[in-house]
Amino acid sequence: GGRTFGSPVRVNQVGYAVSGPKQASIVDATREPVRWRLLDASGAIAAEGETRVRGDDAMSGDHVHLADFSGFRKAGTGYTIAVGDAVSLPFDIAENLYGSLRRDALKYFYYNRSGIAIVGDPYARPAGHLGVAPNKGDIQVPCRPGTCDYSLDVRGGWYDAGDQGKYVVNGALAAWQLMDSYERSPSTPDVLDEARWEMEFLLRMQVPDGKPLAGMAHHKIHDEAWTPLPTQPQNDPQPRYLHPPSTAATLNLAAAGAQCARVWAVRDPAFAKRCLSVAEKAWNAAVAHPAVYAPREDNVGGGPYDDTNVTDEFSWAGAELYATTGKRSYLDRVTTRLTADGFSWKDTGGLADLTIVRLPSRFPADRVRAARSRVLAVADGYVRDLKAQGYPNPYLPADGQYAWGSNSATTNNAMIIATAYDLTHRAGYRDAVLESMDYLLGRNALNQSFVTGYGERASHNQHHRIFAHELDPKLPEPPPGSLAGGPNSALADPVAQQNLPGCPPAKCYIDEIGSYSTNEVAINWNSSLVWITAFVGS
Numbered sequence: 001g002g003r004t005f006g007s008p009v010r011v012n013q014v015g016y017a018v019s020g021p022k023q024a025s026i027v028d029a030t031r032e033p034v035r036w037r038l039l040d041a042s043g044a045i046a047a048e049g050e051t052r053v054r055g056d057d058a059m060s061g062d063h064v065h066l067a068d069f070s071g072f073r074k075a076g077t078g079y080t081i082a083v084g085d086a087v088s089l090p091f092d093i094a095e096n097l098y099g100s101l102r103r104d105a106l107k108y109f110y111y112n113r114s115g116i117a118i119v120g121d122p123y124a125r126p127a128g129h130l131g132v133a134p135n136k137g138d139i140q141v142p143c144r145p146g147t148c149d150y151s152l153d154v155r156g157g158w159y160d161a162g163d164q165g166k167y168v169v170n171g172a173l174a175a176w177q178l179m180d181s182y183e184r185s186p187s188t189p190d191v192l193d194e195a196r197w198e199m200e201f202l203l204r205m206q207v208p209d210g211k212p213l214a215g216m217a218h219h220k221i222h223d224e225a226w227t228p229l230p231t232q233p234q235n236d237p238q239p240r241y242l243h244p245p246s247t248a249a250t251l252n253l254a255a256a257g258a259q260c261a262r263v264w265a266v267r268d269p270a271f272a273k274r275c276l277s278v279a280e281k282a283w284n285a286a287v288a289h290p291a292v293y294a295p296r297e298d299n300v301g302g303g304p305y306d307d308t309n310v311t312d313e314f315s316w317a318g319a320e321l322y323a324t325t326g327k328r329s330y331l332d333r334v335t336t337r338l339t340a341d342g343f344s345w346k347d348t349g350g351l352a353d354l355t356i357v358r359l360p361s362r363f364p365a366d367r368v369r370a371a372r373s374r375v376l377a378v379a380d381g382y383v384r385d386l387k388a389q390g391y392p393n394p395y396l397p398a399d400g401q402y403a404w405g406s407n408s409a410t411t412n413n414a415m416i417i418a419t420a421y422d423l424t425h426r427a428g429y430r431d432a433v434l435e436s437m438d439y440l441l442g443r444n445a446l447n448q449s450f451v452t453g454y455g456e457r458a459s460h461n462q463h464h465r466i467f468a469h470e471l472d473p474k475l476p477e478p479p480p481g482s483l484a485g486g487p488n489s490a491l492a493d494p495v496a497q498q499n500l501p502g503c504p505p506a507k508c509y510i511d512e513i514g515s516y517s518t519n520e521v522a523i524n525w526n527s528s529l530v531w532i533t534a535f536v537g538s
């Protein structure tokens with residue numbers, strides 16, 4: 001209650017593809033269609049028509065109409081949609097809408113690198129966590145007291161999110177998604193510079209030979225206690241510890257390592273070989289220790305990334321290792337199927353099907369047929385979910401609750417729809433991915449673009465220790481191309497609890513730096529944004 005969201009006419013604040021679908025969503029209590037007008041930059045009417053009454057939208061609680069101006073195909077800037085006296089925010093109609101967003105979404109990873117000086121004002125900063133005082137990490141990082149007798153050099157990689165922890169489970173997923181964008185479209189090797197920065201870190205997280213649980217991956221490395229906001233990495237004085245290995249981290253290292261071996265096979269055979277040897281060693285260690293789980297309680301100074309079911313991680317890693325090596329024993333562990341639940345850092349089972357359809361020549365034909373039909377069926381379901389909503393979104397959670405990082409459910413589901421497009425070239429899939437972009441960029445219940453720097457009402461204040469402009473005006477805002485986690489029904493932080501009581505799921509979001517449960521960034525969310533912006537740009 002009480003919050004207002006500007007114009008009731010909601011558009012993609014960046015714009016619409018000349019030949020793509022073009023719709024606005026309008027909050028309007030009228031039960032009958034109303035007139036809409038498309039205005040050009042001079043205010044002249046370029047097109048007009050009647051809305052379709054979509055009705056009550058369950059996720060937002062809004063009564064919504066749709067204006068469809070897909071037939072209008074004249075490129076330009078400064079267009080708006082008007083309904084009565086209400087006017088939308090301005091948008092473009094353009095051929096190449098998402099080229100710069102793809103580049104910026106990828107640059108996110110550079111700005112969030114650990115262990116290297118960052119150049120480029122206003123984001124330049126010294127290298128962080130190279131053991132230079134006051135830093136105590138990440139060159140000789142001991143295990144949390146009492147958990148092992150060695151230390152590891154785990155420099156590099158990306159900071160996870162608004163915190164400066166580094167976590168193997170989702171780090172491997174994010175690297176995988178960038179590498180998959182390359183495997184889909186090898187003409188975009190720029191993703192590999194970033195993926196390799198993370199891969200090198202992930203390889204360092206493996207337990208050395210001769211130690212207990214040798215070959216497994218440490219689950220994570222982070223500060224002893226949560227550092228305050230802001231904290232620049234180079235100023236962090238906290239002790240940092242390796243946390244005990246987990247089977248999930250080990251298998252995700254195996255999955256990304258196996259893919260790394262393919263991706264660098266020609267460019268850098270020595271690195272490819274190293275990736276595969278780490279991956280196979282990790283796999284063997286996971287087989288020997290199949291139920292070592294990271295505890296949910298290990299959430300002080302860093303997130304837990306807890307998971308007590310790793311059948312899905314075995315399956316995904318098995319698919320990746322089989323694709324690279326052709327060894328039958330890996331294929332035997334590929335037991336999961338893509339379902340309407342999609343995938344996330346915790347649920348990686350569906351990724352096995354994505355790997356199979358990415359590399360059909362490497363899998364038995366019956367497996368390929370089955371994976372393909374599942375991808376299409378799941379994508380069809382997401383397209384239905386998207387079309388069923390007043391603010392079309394391929395995410396429509398069965399339990400009616402928006403999850404932490406809901407925007408990554410949108411982007412990951414859009415990736416599955418995009419994969420269906422790649423398999424069939426049916427225009428409806430591509431249109432649905434473009435409409436998913438509309439949701440992220442302002443055609444939603446909040447009139448909010450969740451991507452910094454893109455749209456008139458874009459997120460500015462994402463939860464971040466480095467780019468904490470809201471708390472210290474001398475610091476920059478998060479760089480353009482950073483995706484906020486998005487609405488989260490759980491209201492799992494004090495700022496959300498204070499400001500959003502009783503919110504309908506799609507409105508449980510606030511652009512304040514303290515709201516880490518709705519407004520954080522994360523590597524495994526931005527990797528998905530890179531993937532789909534590469535898709536819609538191609």
Ligand code: 9MR
Binds near residue numbers: 303520
């Ligand atoms: O993305 C994670 C989400 O699925 C979990 O529900 C949430 C709470 O455990 O943690 C999220 O990951 C955060 C991590 O724990 C710490 N770094 C920031 C991550 C994004 O908010």
